[in-house]
Structures are given as structure tokens and as C-alpha cells.
Amino acid sequence: MKYVDEFRDGALAKNIAANIAREVNPSRRYHLMEFCGGHTHAISRYGLADLLPANVRMIHGPGCPVCVLPAGRVENAIQLAQTPGLILCCYGDMLRVPAAGGMSLLKAKARGADVRIVYSSADAVKIAQENPQRQVVFLAIGFETTTPPTALVIRQAQALGLTNFSVFCNHVLTPSAISHILQSPEIRQLGVLTLDGFIGPAHVSTVIGSRPYEYFAEEFQKPVVIAGFEPLDVMQAILMLVRQLNEGRAEVENEFSRAVTRDGNVKAQLLVAEVFELRRVFEWRGLGPVPYSALRIKKQYADSDAELRFNIPVISIADNKACECGAILRGVKSPQDCKLFGMVCTPDNPMGSCMVSSEGACAAHYSYGRFREAA
Amino acid sequence: MSTTKHGYVRPVDFKEGRVDMSHGSGGRTMAQLISELFSAAFNNEYLAQGNDGALLPMAEGRLVMAVDSHVVSPLFFAGGDIGCLSVHGTVNDVAVMGAKPLYLAASFILEEGFPLADLKRIVESMAHAAREAGVHIVAGDTKVVEQGKGDGVFITTTGVGVMREGVTLSGDQARAGDKILLSGTIGDHGMAILSQREGMTFDAPIVSDTAALNSLVADMLDSGARLRVLRDPTRGGLATTLNEIARQSGVGMMLHESAIAVNQPVEAACEFLGFDPLYVANEGKLVAICAPEDADRLLEVMRTHPLGREASIIGEVVEDAHCFVQMTTKLGGRRIVDWLTGEQLPRIC
Numbered sequence: 162m163k164y165v166d167e168f169r170d171g172a173l174a175k176n177i178a179a180n181i182a183r184e185v186n187p188s189r190r191y192h193l194m195e196f197c198g199g200h201t202h203a204i205s206r207y208g209l210a211d212l213l214p215a216n217v218r219m220i221h222g223p224g225c226p227v228c229v230l231p232a233g234r235v236e237n238a239i240q241l242a243q244t245p246g247l248i249l250c251c252y253g254d255m256l257r258v259p260a261a262g263g264m265s266l267l268k269a270k271a272r273g274a275d276v277r278i279v280y281s282s283a284d285a286v287k288i289a290q291e292n293p294q295r296q297v298v299f300l301a302i303g304f305e306t307t308t309p310p311t312a313l314v315i316r317q318a319q320a321l322g323l324t325n326f327s328v329f330c331n332h333v334l335t336p337s338a339i340s341h342i343l344q345s346p347e348i349r350q351l352g353v354l355t356l357d358g359f360i361g362p363a364h365v366s367t368v369i370g371s372r373p374y375e376y377f378a379e380e381f382q383k384p385v386v387i388a389g390f391e392p393l394d395v396m397q398a399i400l401m402l403v404r405q406l407n408e409g410r411a412e413v414e415n416e417f418s419r420a421v422t423r424d425g426n427v428k429a430q431l432l433v434a435e436v437f438e439l440r441r442v443f444e445w446r447g448l449g450p451v452p453y454s455a456l457r458i459k460k461q462y463a464d465s466d467a468e469l470r471f472n473i474p475v476i477s478i479a480d481n482k483a484c485e486c487g488a489i490l491r492g493v494k495s496p497q498d499c500k501l502f503g504m505v506c507t508p509d510n511p512m513g514s515c516m517v518s519s520e521g522a523c524a525a526h527y528s529y530g531r532f533r534e535a536a
Numbered sequence: 537m538s539t540t541k542h543g544y545v546r547p548v549d550f551k552e553g554r555v556d557m558s559h560g561s562g563g564r565t566m567a568q569l570i571s572e573l574f575s576a577a578f579n580n581e582y583l584a585q586g587n588d589g590a591l592l593p594m595a596e597g598r599l600v601m602a603v604d605s606h607v608v609s610p611l612f613f614a615g616g617d618i619g620c621l622s623v624h625g626t627v628n629d630v631a632v633m634g635a636k637p638l639y640l641a642a643s644f645i646l647e648e649g650f651p652l653a654d655l656k657r658i659v660e661s662m663a664h665a666a667r668e669a670g671v672h673i674v675a676g677d678t679k680v681v682e683q684g685k686g687d688g689v690f691i692t693t694t695g696v697g698v699m700r701e702g703v704t705l706s707g708d709q710a711r712a713g714d715k716i717l718l719s720g721t722i723g724d725h726g727m728a729i730l731s732q733r734e735g736m737t738f739d740a741p742i743v744s745d746t747a748a749l750n751s752l753v754a755d756m757l758d759s760g761a762r763l764r765v766l767r768d769p770t771r772g773g774l775a776t777t778l779n780e781i782a783r784q785s786g787v788g789m790m791l792h793e794s795a796i797a798v799n800q801p802v803e804a805a806c807e808f809l810g811f812d813p814l815y816v817a818n819e820g821k822l823v824a825i826c827a828p829e830d831a832d833r834l835l836e837v838m839r840t841h842p843l844g845r846e847a848s849i850i851g852e853v854v855e856d857a858h859c860f861v862q863m864t865t866k867l868g869g870r871r872i873v874d875w876l877t878g879e880q881l882p883r884i885c
Contacts (some may be wrong), residue, residue, distance in 0.1 A: 162803045165803075171867050207867040208864075209869050359681050527874070532862055
């Protein structure tokens with residue numbers, strides 16, 4: 162397939178792998194975090210770990226929107242879906258995310274809740290138009306990539322005078338999560354986790370640009386290379402990070418220059434700014450409360466805010482005590498360090514959120530890489 | 537001489553008519569639908585017996601029997617419809633056992649209000665598919681459910697075939713060292729359905745691969761290659777089928793991604809919708825596992841058949857207590873090809 166195969170070329174991958182192998186300094190370690198679930202998936206799906214020297218270790222970050230949504234918000238969504246007559250629209254990944262007592266939207270659906278999988282927020286608006294007698298709620302999740310489309314439908318619903326449509330907003334922000342990780346005690350004081358550099362988000366960066374990462378590179382002295390989601394993008398980004406680290410540089414570099422500019426998509430940014438505002442604090446699964454890390458709908462669009470319309474309460478639900486999702490999302494532990502992994506927690510019966518989405522570190526490792534421990 | 541007049545019977549309106557509750561009531565309307573539509577289309581001596589069951593000559597040897605329900609939505613799709621699919625599905629299940637499919641029975645659940653014109657199209661497509669596959673549809677049943685309680689038409693077919701002498705194929709026969717062959721591209725059926733549902737169009741439309749595999753299977757059996765397992769990778773795709781075999785046989789598998797063919801538009805649709813073609817359904821493909829020395833000969837035979845032109849050897853059976861199906865990726869890495877989690881596509885067959 163054109164524009165895809167070029168970035169999955171085996172011969173080129175071997176070439177880059179050879180360069181990485183040649184350039185790494187055998188006396189040091191390279192601990193690189195890929196922030197995005199998309200990168201985690203590519204690394205596992207294409208078996209990229211097999212192409213890297215032993216001292217280059219990839220640490221899977223918290224950039225999977227499904228994984229970081231706290232159980233309390235999932236519980237809110239389930240309760241919402243059980244409201245008589247209501248239609249809850251969401252992305253397919255959300256369906257199996259476990260909340261309290263093993264309940265999920267999928268199970269709620271089997272018990273009669275009207276939950277519909279949509280591929281885009283626009284589909285939810287369409288469903289609202291087709292069902293004028295019923296309340297339709299779009300469960301909005303995701304980082305900066307999915308935020309502009311949500312903003313768009315909120316504006317569209319208002320323009321259309323759709324009174325039965327609202328959005329349950331759970332949009333979160335990448336830069337605040339990265340700084341939260343970099344400021345965590347594990348990294349700053351305890352030294353439990355050494356993070357040498359970041360592979361920066363692909364799609365998120367097309368919206369926000371490369372500029373927001375300049376602060377991390379400067380303040381924390383960590384190199385960032387923004388990379389696309391194809392396997393060659395990831396390999397190239399690793400090589401670029403190895404070079405920066407070898408040369409003692411900590412800069413923002415852009416491997417994904419075919420889609421990302423320094424300023425990003427200004428039109429999308431303005432749209433988001435028009436509809437959303439910062440929440441003072443938002444709970445992330447695994448990271449806990451993170452200040453100024455999420456968005457809520459502005460007052461002038463309050464009519465479309467499901468949180469107000471349905472009086473959605475703040476619920477906090479603790480994860481299973483043995484579940485290591487929190488530590489895994491912070492990069493402190495690996496999936497195989499968790500006692501539940503592959504035992505009671507599998508993609509078919511996920512206990513923690515990292516096992517739900519194929520972009521989650523646990524599901525990716527279980528589905529693609531668990532032969533490594535079996536050997 | 538009797539003075540009783542023969543009542544005029546209005547023919548079934550296959551243009552504007554719709555299924556109503558009387559079509560399943562057991563009365564005259566139903567009898568008329570059966571004779572004007574089903575009997576006329578399927579037309580064979582066994583069905584013509586007109587009894588509660590079909591009386592069939594006893595075949596020598598071992599019998600194979602399989603059943604398959606079909607609930608696909610949309611009912612008509614590029615490359616086929618629920619009618620031919622319901623024939624191919626069961627014919628293939630019988631054929632990959634190593635048997636020659638002979639007879640089918642078909643059960644229809646019709647929804648009140650369903651256009652008779654569409655039903656006619658479906659039944660004629662079934663008849664055509666059965667003729668092509670060389671099987672007779674010898675028994676049938678029709679039920680009607682109220683509007684909203686079905687989705688147009690559901691068809692269940694049961695197939696009977698006679699096993700080829702001396703052949704035993706079974707999912708537990710794969711041994712380390714065996715070769716794994718695939719008869720062609722993967723993911724065509726599932727993505728044909730889904731792209732139609734999502735309104736996705738491509739320069740070259742995605743066409744379902746639905747087809748009867750019995751003549752390809754016959755050629756493969758004729759070749760004399762030592763076949764261990766044959767299976768058609770339908771729901772759950774190639775990945776699921778190979779995991780089933782690996783578990784049944786207590787072996788592992790090592791596949792080579794570059795040997796597995798995917799049509800370009802299928803690949804593109806999978807990219808857009810986030811699917812892995814390894815998990816997408818096929819309705820006209822088979823997987824064969826055979827002794828390593830016979831693999832090349834078998835491949836040659838498959839490639840001379842129209843349904844096996846793009847056949848390839850996609851991997852080997854290996855020893856593995858974990859029964860992992862693994863794959864070397866195009867990038868040169870290694871990954872597991874795991875069981876499907878949850879459902880990938882709703883209602884595709």
C-alpha cells in the first residue's frame with residue numbers, strides 16, 4: 162500500500178538497526194520512553210525489540226487514552242448508559258474497560274443499555290439526529306488528536322439546535338502527563354527509573370506541533386524525537402535519540418516532518434480553545450490526580466455538557482490492589498512484573514486498563530511478545 | 537363429473553410482495569411459496585419427494601456432516617449474498633474434512649415484511665451455488681418471525697458428504713516440521729462486508745472471496761500429498777484457525793509475514809479501520825498442513841486450480857509446549873499471532 166509500505170520496509174529496518182548497533186556506546190544504557198500507545202503497538206506488532214541492542218530498552222509510557230481513563234469515569238459512563246432511553250456512543254476500545262465489580266460498557270450493553278460503537282464523533286451527531294426523542298451522549302476520550310473533532314461536533318450540535326445531544330468530556334493533555342512523569346519521585350529523587358529520552362507523539366504532535374516539547378528538553382535535559390507510528394519511524398527515532406545522547410545533546414528533533422510542524426495545526430488549536438477550557442485537576446489511571454491535565458467544556462457550550470445535563474458525580478474507584486497498571490503507566494514496572502499479568506488478567510478478561518486496548522503496554526506484550534518469557 | 541371449480545390461485549407476487557406471517561403458518565400460502573420459489577429453484581428428485589424428510593441413497597463408507605448458520609448483514613455484498621454464502625459455508629466445512637459434499641438441508645428464518653423479490657434473489661443464488669458445487673439441496677424449512685424480531689433473513693444449512701477412502705484429516709494431526717500452506721489472499725470477505733457497511737469506496741472495490749472449495753480440495757487429495765489438516769479460516773481469520781490447530785495438535789507454528797498475501801484495497805481498509813487482516817474472515821480460502829517433503833508438490837497442484845492461484849507456503853509447524861503461533865515480521869522481528877480477543881467484526885457470515 163502506497164505511503165505505508167515505504168515505512169515498513171524490512172531491508173531499510175535492518176539498515177537502521179545496523180546503524181543503531183554500531184553507534185550505541187556499549188558501556189552505557191539507553192532507557193527511552195515512547196509516550197504514545199501507537200508507538201507501543203508498532204514496537205510490539207513488528208517485533209522491533211528483536212532489532213535493538215540489549216542496552217537499548219524501550220519503556221512504554223502512558224499515552225493510551227483508554228488506559229489512563231480512571232475507573233470512576235468508566236463507572237460514570239456505565240451509569241449514564243443505564244439511564245432509560247439514553248444512547249451512549251463511544252469508540253470501540255472503551256467497551257471492555259473494566260470499572261467497579263468487573264462491570265464494563267460491554268456487559269451493560271448485554272443487560273439492555275443502548276451502547277453504540279462509533280468510528281467518529283460525527284457518527285454520534287448523526288445518531289442524535291435520527292433519534293430526536295432520545296438523549297444521545299458521546300463519550301469523548303483521547304489526547305489532543307481526538308479533541309478537535311469533539312470540539313467540532315459540539316459546535317455543530319449547537320448550530321443545528323440539537324437539544325438531545327451532549328458530550329461526556331474526558332479529553333486529556335499530553336504535555337502535562339509528560340511533565341508529571343518527569344517530576345515523579347521515582348525519577349527525580351529515588352532514581353528507580355532512569356529515563357534518558359523520549360519518542361514524542363505522532364498524531365498528537367500534528368495538532369500541537371513540536372514547540373510544547375521544547376520545555377522538557379530544556380528543563381529536564383531530556384532529548385525528544387517526535388516520530389510517526391510506522392515501524393521505520395520508530396527505528397529512525399531511536400537512532401536519533403542514541404545520537405543525541407552520545408553527543409550530550411537534549412533537543413527536540415522531528416522525525417515525523419512529513420506531518421508535524423513546529424506550530425502544529427493552528428486552526429485545530431483555535432477550535433479547541435473556543436470550546437474547551439482547562440480543568441484544575443483530573444485523575445489519571447496510574448498517575449493519580451494531575452494538575453491542569455484535562456479539558457472541560459466551556460460555559461458558553463454548557464448545553465452540550467453531559468456532566469451538567471446529567472449531574473454526573475465525581476466517583477473515585479481504587480484499582481485492584483495487585484494491579485500494577487499505575488506503575489506500568491509511569492514506566493516504573495514492566496507488564497511481566499505484575500502478578501496478575503497473563504494469569505487472571507488477559508485481554509479476554511482484563512483486570513487493569515493496560516490490558517484492554519491493543520495500545521496498552523500489557524495487552525501489547527501479551528498479544529505480541531509473551532513468547533520472550535516462555536523461551 | 538364433479539362440479540367443484542378449481543379455484544384460481546394468484547401467483548406469488550415476486551415483484552412487490554412481502555413476507556407476511558402466513559408464509560410461515562403451514563397453510564396454503566406457505567405451500568405456494570415453497571412450490572413456486574424453493575422447489576422451483578432447488579429442483580431435484582429428493583426435494584420433489586415432497587415429504588417431511590428426504591429419502592437418500594446410502595453412500596458407501598464414512599459420512600461427514602456439518603452445520604452452519606448465516607446471519608450476515610448486509611444480505612447482499614460485493615462478490616455474493618447470504619444465499620451463496622450459506623451454500624459455500626457448509627460445503628466448505630464438509631470438504632475440508634476430506635469429504636465429497638453431496639446434500640444440503642436449508643432452514644430459513646424470515647422476517648415479516650421482507651421483500652419477496654429479495655428472497656427470490658437469495659434463493660436463486662443458493663440454487664446457482666449448489667449447482668456449481670455439485671450438491672443437492674434436498675430438504676428445507678421456513679419460519680417467519682414478526683417484524684423487528686429478525687434481520688431480513690437468517691439461513692442455516694446442514695451438509696452431508698461422503699468421506700474419501702483412506703483419508704483422515706484432523707486438527708490434531710499437525711507435527712513439528714510440517715509445512716503450512718494457504719490457498720490465497722486473506723481478509724477479502726470480512727473487509728468487503730465492512731467497507732460496504734462503513735460506506736468506504738476504493739478504486740478497486742473489495743470483493744468477497746466466497747466460493748465452494750470442494751473441487752480444490754479434491755485436486756489436493758488427488759495429488760497424493762500427505763495432508764494432515766485442512767481447514768477454512770472463516771470467522772476469526774487465519775490467526776484463529778492456526779491457533780485452533782496448534783492447540784489441538786499440541787504444537788507451535790512459525791509463520792512468515794512476507795509470504796501471506798493481502799489484496800491492496802483490503803490492506804488499505806484494514807489500515808483505516810484498525811484491523812489486522814490475520815483476524816479478518818475469509819469464505820473461499822483454506823489452510824493446509826502437510827508433510828514437508830510433499831509441500832512443493834501440493835503447492836503446485838493448488839496453484840493450477842483457479843481458487844489456489846495465489847497459494848503459498850506461509851510457515852512451518854514447530855515444537856512448542858506453549859502452542860504459540862509466532863510470525864517473523866516483514867521488519868525482521870518476531871511476534872505472537874494470538875487468539876482473537878473479543879469480536880473484531882460483527883455479523884459477517
